[in-house]
Amino acid sequence: MRTLLRVVLICILAPTALAVSQSNPLSTFNKGAYDRLKDILVRSAEKMPEEDYSFKPTDAVRSYGQIIGHVADAQYMFCSIELGVANPALNIEKTKSSKADLVAALKVAFAYCDKAYDGMTDASAPQIVKLFGNDAPKLGVLTINNMHDMEHYGNLVTYMRLKNIVPPTSEPAPQAQPANPPAKQ
Numbered sequence: 427m428r429t430l431l432r433v434v435l436i437c438i439l440a441p442t443a444l445a446v447s448q449s450n451p452l453s454t455f456n457k458g459a460y461d462r463l464k465d466i467l468v469r470s471a472e473k474m475p476e477e478d479y480s481f482k483p484t485d486a487v488r489s490y491g492q493i494i495g496h497v498a499d500a501q502y503m504f505c506s507i508e509l510g511v512a513n514p515a516l517n518i519e520k521t522k523s524s525k526a527d528l529v530a531a532l533k534v535a536f537a538y539c540d541k542a543y544d545g546m547t548d549a550s551a552p553q554i555v556k557l558f559g560n561d562a563p564k565l566g567v568l569t570i571n572n573m574h575d576m577e578h579y580g581n582l583v584t585y586m587r588l589k590n591i592v593p594p595t596s597e598p599a600p601q602a603q604p605a606n607p608p609a610k611q
Contacts, residue, residue: 453546456568460543463575464536467497469594470582471532476525478589488519490585494528495519497578501535504571505542507555508564514538543568 471494474481479491488496495518506513518531551565562570583593 450548452548457543459572466594471529479525498532498535501539505539508542508567
């Protein structure tokens with residue numbers, strides 16, 4: 427009975443999900459990229475040991491923890507523009523230094539940004555807002571946020587590699603479990 431209920435639900439909901447993604451292909455694609463970046467950035471923040479949060483390959487660059495704080499701050503900056511509200515400007519990069527505080531702040535920052543990506547549609551995407559003093563479409567603001575996140579994920583990858591830590595995107599894929607495992611003899 428449960429299997430039948432699942433099949434019915436999938437048959438009802440799948441066309442709806444497909445219709446939504448087809449009616450909003452640009453914003454749906456952008457949100458998918460954001461969701462992927464959010465996942466790998468949080469996993470990166472969680473993977474680095476506490477003692478390496480102050481690590482900098484050279485004095486001229488941010489520490490690992492400062493990059494995490496900077497990425498969190500950027501979520502507020504970019505997403506507040508798209509949402510049309512004042513940037514909370516929490517200054518996480520300068521005020522937090524422990525791994526626990528930075529991981530928590532990053533997760534809260536992404537939750538804040540989720541509202542912008544969740545509310546974006548292809549109809550609202552071309553609305554013009556100000557970004558760094560220039561006109562930009564709302565979708566462009568969120569695209570630049572994704573680009574900024576990827577830029578700093580690249581920094582984090584380098585730092586992790588220097589500490590012999592495998593970055594999230596280089597981890598082996600989990601092995602798929604068979605849908606119907608063989609019966610035990």
